[in-house]
């Protein structure tokens with residue numbers, strides 16, 4: 441019996457080697473994680489600082505963030521207030537032309553108008569709005585009848 445058994449080979453391995461390996465592995469993983477979260481935090485910090493700076497600049501200048509542009513003879517805020525009527529085709533021709541001209545030239549208002557189109561048209565079918573309007577509409581003749589029947 442001169443050959444070493446596998447058990448003895450394992451025993452010859454200095455104690456603590458495996459432990460050290462495991463520990464090193466863990467530490468490496470922890471460091472990697474720390475760098476990852478650290479860079480994410482740094483990115484967030486940069487974003488936060490930028491937003492803060494922009495907000496500060498806005499506050500100090502006292503001006504609205506977007507300059508009021510005049511397109512088609514109306515400003516962006518006027519265009520925004522006319523937009524719903526324009527979409528519902530309730531504006532008179534002159535106002536509708538102004539809004540159309542503004543939308544043609546103003547990208548941000550055009551985007552807002554497109555967003556309004558998307559949000560107004562899509563929920564129409566399933567929205568409680570339809571139900572409410574239907575209910576409201578049904579109530580009117582009843583109320584009218586009640587009013588006319590009253591002595």
Ligand SMILES: [Zn+2]
Pocket residue numbers: 509511515516517519542546547548549550
């Ligand atoms: Zn505009």
